[in-house]
Amino acid sequence: MSVSKNWTVLAVPVISVLFGLLAGAIIMLVSGNDPAAGYAALWNGAFGDSFYTGETLRQMTPYVFAGLAVAFAFRTGLFNIGVEGQLLVGWLASVWVGLAFELPKFIHLPLAILAGAAAGAAWGFIPGFLKARLRVHEVIVTIMMNYTALHVTNYFIRDVISDGADATDPVHETASLQSEFLQSITDFSSLHNGIYLAVVAAILMWFMLEKTTLGYELRAVGYNQHASEYAGMSVNRNIILSMVISGAFAGIGGSMQGLGTFGNMFINSGFSGIGFDGIAVALLGGNTAIGVVLAALLFGALKVGSLNMPIESGVPNELVEIVIALIIFFVASSYMITWLLGRFKKKEAK
């Protein structure tokens, strides 16, 4: 029983992606484009040479954090849609610390990242607290908090950190995640040291959830609140804690952008989308640490590779977006695939 269940867990996301690619191919075919050329361009644009591999890994880095954040909350039965906002405040906080202090690197960089984590955690604490104390649904609060974060960070960039400019200065070298070594082996891609942190964070989440009492309690609350309460666990405390840790992951995702990819922060006219994609990443990854890392890699590859599709294969941008959306659609409709698999097995049994 448990073996076949594991098999389904793995099969569903893989089949989803294959369905998505297949549907994308059909659409390309119908609209008069060559799917083989399109996917070849996608592949080349994502892993074609060391530069693109570097860009894919760079794009994957914040996805890992966003995915972990969503997955972590989900394991406690919470739907954290506020990753986008937590990421923005984390981005701002780490850039701010990166600009405001002059410290040796071994203090400055961790401090900037911790500031990002703390800001994200604070942003996650609010919906967690409201949920625990007043039973306000976290989906509503986190969505609102996203907009609050967007406009608050824009205000801080324009009127507090800079004097009316639309971007901050680059962070000091001592707070930067950028790595000449990684750039040199990837032919000047913007890959930065954050990728190591992403891997560490994934291991950390696995360890926290699976190997500690804290993680056990969090998961228990996720499975059944009443049973956990009856067993003597504080449901409220675990809800808040889960949102705080989830927010911290998201906040570090923002640090990756601020200290690594961009090296500064600028006025965002809209959401970066990384937080929302994080939901899909977590879903595709089955809310497990390793799954999130793999799903983030896939999303990074799709995002970066798709940029290359129009110029190399002539597939229009709009189609590329449809193909990507289809893959997400099939991932989200995993229930359908589970059902299909079930039918398949029944027939086999007959």
Place this chain on the structure above:
Amino acid sequence: MKKRNFGFAMSMVLAAGTILGACGGGEEADNNGGGNGGGESDKFTVGMVTDVGGVDDKSFNQSAWEGLQAFGKENDLEKGTDGFDYIQSKSDADYKTNLNTAVRNGFDLTYGIGYKLKPAIEEVAKQRKNSQFAIVDDVVEGLDNVTSITFKENEGSFLVGVVAGLQTKTDKVGFIGGVESELIDKFAGGFEAGVKAVNPDADVVIEYAGAFDKADKGQQMASAMYSSGADIIYHAAGGTGNGVFTEAKSLKQKDPSKEIWVIGVDRDQAEEGKVTAGGKEMNVTLTSMVKRVDLAVQDVATKAQNGEFPGGEVIEYGLEANGVSIAPTQDNLTEESKAAVQEWTDKIKNGEVKVPTKPSGK
């Protein structure tokens, strides 16, 4: 126990950061222009990287693309990596990737359209010293392989300001900017000065949408401005400005006798203002401030093709070289404003009038 675990987690993050911090400095890399493969033909090829607006933004990305198409036509080039092509950016993180993709596809000259690409161009141009770049709307200093193309938007905006000042009935006109920045201030400053030059009593309301790609926001802001009594709105907001047209057109459809106008930007936007109201064809576009990004793009490409790439220079296109001007479609202009535009054009050209680059009070 739990506390200890949490503390342990935090200290692991800290430790990781410390370790990573230590491996910061690596050896200096020296392989410039690594992937100059691609189109190895003797044709001169040009690529452009758009900002998030995309080539169909009905504004300056589109204008730049039209310039490239014109250049291609002139030189018998085809769209594609062997001729001319564009790469669209979907988010701010894509600029560097796309510029590198352009270099990798062997374009002899790559344009970055819009000031948002400045940091990306600076960085990529330093790394790919053998490739030529040009940035539109901003200045990159100290790099021999980058040309900076800028416009005197304040001069063109002054002229449409003159028109607005003369043709407003309510003595109240509006300005909707994309993102508040030095660049957009040039539009606002010139426009305001133009209005005040001919109509000192007129009120100029200046607002910013905070985005160049949010047509819905533009529509909301236009709706608020029109209902507060402004009858002419000048937008310098790219795709956001499309919402201003939408609002003006729907107001016109509800009440064809209502006198409201939009002043377009970057391209001749007469096309966007067409509306059928009360059974008649009308146009809500009063005129447009045309910024000839296409001419500039074509000009620099031609220079580069002839081996005279103006690397490291800043080229400023103003009224003088027709880099900015009032749109050719002037059906809705009164004779008085046409004459005034001519008069002020001469005054600016011969230096009698200095047009400010910032709105008053900044």
